[in-house]
Amino acid sequence: MSESVLSGYVLVAPQESTFTYLVDRGGAVVHTWKSDFNAGLTATLTEDGHLFRAGKVANDHYIHGSGGVIEEYDWDGNLVWQYFYNDAEEFQHHDFTVLPNGNVLFIAAEIITADEALALGRDPAKLRDGYLVADKLVEVKPDGLSGGEVVWEWRAIDHIVQDVTPGKGTYGNVAAHPELVDFNYEGRPSFPDGWTHMNSVDYDEDTGQVLVSVRNYNEIWIIDHTTTTAEAAGHTGGDWGHGGDLLYRWGNPEAYRAGTRADRELNGQHDAKWIDDGLPGAGNILVFDNGAERLGGKYSRVLELAVPTAGDGIYYLSSDGTYGPAEASWSYTAQTPTTYYSARMSGAQRLPDGNTLTTVGDAGTLVEVTPEGDTAWVYDADRTVLEGAAPGSETSVFYASWYPEDYAGLAGKALIPQDATLGMLARYATNAVETTLGTSKALMAGSPAALAAFSA
Template identity: 90%
Template sequence: MSETALPGYILIAPQESTFTYLVDRDGAVVHTWKSDFNAGLTATLTEDGHLFRAGKVANDHYIHGSGGVIEEYDWDGNLVWQYFYNDSSEFQHHDFTILPNGDVLFIAAEIITADEALALGRDPSKLRDGFLVADKLVEVKPEGFSGGEVVWQWRAIDHIIQDVSPGRATYGSVAAHPERIDFNYEGRPSFPDGWTHMNSVDYDPDTDQILISSRNYNEIWIIDHSTSTAEAAGHTGGDWGHGGDLLYRWGNPEAYRAGTRADRQLNGQHDAKWIDAGLPGAGDIFVFDNGADRLGGKYSRVLELTVPTAGDGIYYLSADGAYGPSEASWSYTADVPTTYYSARMSGAQRLPDGNTLTTVGDAGTLVEVTPQGRAAWVYDADRTLLEGAAPGSETSVFYATWYPEDYAGFAGKALIAQDATLGMLSRYATNAVETTLGTSKALMVGSPVSLAASSA
């Protein structure tokens, strides 16, 4: 373990595996859980030592980031809750978070028929498959072994505006309504009928607000969770008075006619999360900016955003009509930017000592960097294949999560290194040991980070 890496354990759920692993800082597996499903895609530990994990279930309408089931396992691997949200009209995907009251808040997709989309003002030339995949948020209160009560919903389709089809209720000036989503904006035409393609969700208990990442709009959004479901479908109500409309957005002012392509800050981003209270940068937003469509070359960045507010939970537009900040308060980019890159997945987590654990998702590589951008710890899961799989994306990771040694969920648990080793660790000295990654890039702990994942 590097002298500058914070002790603790890392939770990893490889994309094409039915196993979830807890590894120590020496790279040894100390605990595993087994599901019947490949990861779909998020996994998280709770303070009672239970694992919540999404599983991938086949669906004819959705491929990217597909899930369909959320499961809860106790520490011993017993399945204690299994909730399917997967049929021909709606399905869970990508990310979820556990709320303080124990409810599960997850991203889901719903099918909007061509007739419905056209009636709402969708440009016919941008409706290619005879339907539209729209995103929503669903909050479920677990009940019994396989039940759940839906207690709250928010639908993106309820908050659109468009200037293509006059006479529709959604018709209006996009520029005059940054709180609405331009129904006909296409930031990533390669994912046309995925529409918003939401891929992360987070919750702030202090403001009762939700943070969302929309990959196709190249933006992060904040909405109000204090609303009822009825208020969430409208434009008034809730603690902030705007119903389910966007309270804040950042990353791509072109999406609401406040800028051009050159003003875009985010490019296919993932894992937008608030930095938790008590950590360096608490209250700021972390986001992994993948960079697949970046002008000037493909490279990834980690951005920390200090969001300008007019008070807790109140956001305002700058004089030019765009939401701030104009630049990140902290960022990580490799010395040679194109050597640190993942086209999809990936994430970042601020640690108590100020370091940042980053997940380079395509490669299944974890890189902990210091505030100065030096490598403190490197773990390459792609070096060891799982379950006899062929080389490729079998160890791709949506994002990994660090837990401290004294995490409540580990109390009274045996954390003993097993024979299995999931990956390869670049370890011990801060300036002496190299490991060759799956991309054939050399990397030393204590050196500037330099690696790149294959595009997918």
């Protein structure tokens, strides 16, 4: 193993597979779980050794990333909980997180009819399909094998402002209300009816706040989770006093009339998460900026944000009317930027040694980089033998997660590497990421030059 890479294990749920894999740093599978559903997209390993995994129950939902079911498996692969949130009017999608109390907080979509949307002040020209797909957050308390009690909700539609249709309760000065969502802003018009299109959720136990990535607005938002559901629908209440209004937003000041297109920092981003306590950069935010509509060209980068606060959990506008920071405290871009690119999915995780594990989602390739931007580890999901998936099917990965050898959920578990052909390609490199990505793909084709380049 390379001395620049920490030992441990990586959890990967390829998008078009019913299997979830735990692999070691040599690329060998050490454990698997089997579901009846392809990944829907998130998977996480808890401290009791259980796997929580979203499953994709249908292919005909209204937005990309639909799931519909969250499942819990014990270490031996037994299904111990299964919760469906999937019908014609609302459905779970993209991401979830397991809260400290054992509840599950997930992103869901709800269908807003044309009449409802127009009554709230939606521009009729922006209702192309006769409905709107609006996001919400749902917290469910597991109950038995398939039950669940919804104990908290937050709806984006409750926190809007618009200046298109006078006479509506939502009518107002958009620029004067950065705590609200401009109902008629379209940051990504190629996905109009997804409206907000949330794709990640994270929770901070210290502040009781929730961080979400909102792809169609090219922003990340922070919301108060200490509210009741009634308070979350309003503008007062909760520990921070603002109900369900946005406490903080970053990435695109144009979305709240405080900037122009040229001021946009995020472009179709994913996986916004706080860096955990005890890690380098603890308390900062990591986000994978996909860059699909970047003015400077299509390339991806990872950003670390040191969010300015007036005390933990209190955020303020800068003198220019925008939320800081003005720039990232750390970022990663490939030496040739366009060679590190994923139009969708993807993620980033800070590791204890300061390295950052990134997931180039479309390619299904993991690239670990040092603080200096050197490539420490490359891991290619195209190498996986996808049982339950057709040959040549998509091997993209939403995001992968690293766990240390002494992680509580792995204590006492037999982690025996299987045949390497059942794992993924894992190699160590110090060259530029564009070379490692290209070489890993060439290895799949059996290129002699590639094999020589990666010989031990």
